[in-house]
Amino acid sequence: xxLIFLGPxxxxxxxxASRVAAKLGIAHISTGDIFRENIKKQTELGKLAxxxxxxxxxxxxxITIKMTLERLRQPDCEKGFILDGFPRTIAQAEGLExxxxxxxxxxNFLVPEQVLIERMSGRRTCKKCGAIYHIIxxxxxxxxxxxxxxxxxxxxxxxxxxxxxxxxxxxxxxxxPLIEFYEQRxxxxxxxxxxxxxxxxxEIINLIQ
Ligand code: AP5
Numbered sequence: 001x002x003l004i005f006l007g008p009x010x011x012x013x014x015x016x017a018s019r020v021a022a023k024l025g026i027a028h029i030s031t032g033d034i035f036r037e038n039i040k041k042q043t044e045l046g047k048l049a050x051x052x053x054x055x056x057x058x059x060x061x062x063i064t065i066k067m068t069l070e071r072l073r074q075p076d077c078e079k080g081f082i083l084d085g086f087p088r089t090i091a092q093a094e095g096l097e098x099x100x101x102x103x104x105x106x107x108n109f110l111v112p113e114q115v116l117i118e119r120m121s122g123r124r125t126c127k128k129c130g131a132i133y134h135i136i137x138x139x140x141x142x143x144x145x146x147x148x149x150x151x152x153x154x155x156x157x158x159x160x161x162x163x164x165x166x167x168x169x170x171x172x173x174x175x176x177p178l179i180e181f182y183e184q185r186x187x188x189x190x191x192x193x194x195x196x197x198x199x200x201x202x203e204i205i206n207l208i209q
Contacts, residue, residue, distance in 0.1 A: 001026060001080040001208055002102055004087070006178060007109030009167045010116035010123070011193045012200065015132050016109070017084040019201045024208075026080035029071055031064060031088075033130050036156075054157050056166030058088055058174060065095035072101060088175045093182075106182040107204065109193030113168065120164050124153040138197065 001024065005013040014030055021028035035053060038046030045067070052059045068086050071077075087093040096103065111119075122135040124144075128151025133140050140147050158167065182188040189207065193200060 002104050003082045004106040005084045008171045010120040011109040011111045013084045017082045020204050021082050027076045028082050030084040031086040056163040061091045069099050106187045108190050111193040126151040127154050
């Protein structure tokens with residue numbers, strides 16, 4: 001199963017993808033996580049990506065396509081994968097097609113804008129393993145500490161109100177047109193992402209099994 005999780009920032013793509021990938025034993029590829037890992041290590045890619053991410057803009061297509069195609073060539077993707085946060089532009093979707101990557105299904109998560117803002121403002125991410133929490137919806141057992149690895153929970157740089165607004169604008173302009181792109185290919189399935197996490201995850205599993 002090769003899946004794409006599509007939706008605005010804060011829709012829950014990363015939350016659902018990590019759970020579904022673990023249940024199905026397939027790879028979870030988050031371009032946002034790859035960029036953040038590179039920023040943490042201050043690689044050349046990280047230094048470049050940071051300039052765009054901290055402003056809420058997209059990292060240029062050429063760099064992002066190359067990075068994602070390299071990741072898809074890793075052996076853990078042979079059994080299937082979930083792309084979380086890629087493609088984000090028509091050029092990126094065409095990049096996948098040109099590389100001959102077959103996609104079975106695109107899940108598009110629908111969540112009202114006010115809920116997206118609340119989710120992003122309250123999100124906390126583990127500095128060490130990347131696990132995602134929320135100060136109200138998904139609290140860790142101990143405040144500020146990751147349940148899975150004991151790492152410190154932090155707020156992402158791109159979660160400031162001004163940057164959140166910019167990311168929503170960029171989504172509407174550059175990423176939302178992908179809904180039609182995949183509709184034309186008969187691959188899209190819309191899901192209500194404004195329900196409890198377990199309910200959404202169960203629906204995804206039922207859909208693809
Ligand atoms: P990325 O990390 O991909 O950010 P995003 O797509 O903006 O998505 P988010 O991670 O903000 O949200 P999500 O949908 O994964 O929601 P989450 O599960 O965390 O990208 C960051 C940046 O990197 C981009 O802005 C861009 O600059 C760059 N980038 C990445 N990919 C790129 C690409 N392909 N091209 C160019 N640039 C790229 O959930 C949010 C919160 O809500 C959490 O706290 C969670 O606990 C909570 N929550 C989730 N689901 C529910 C639910 N059902 N009920 C209650 N709470 C919930």
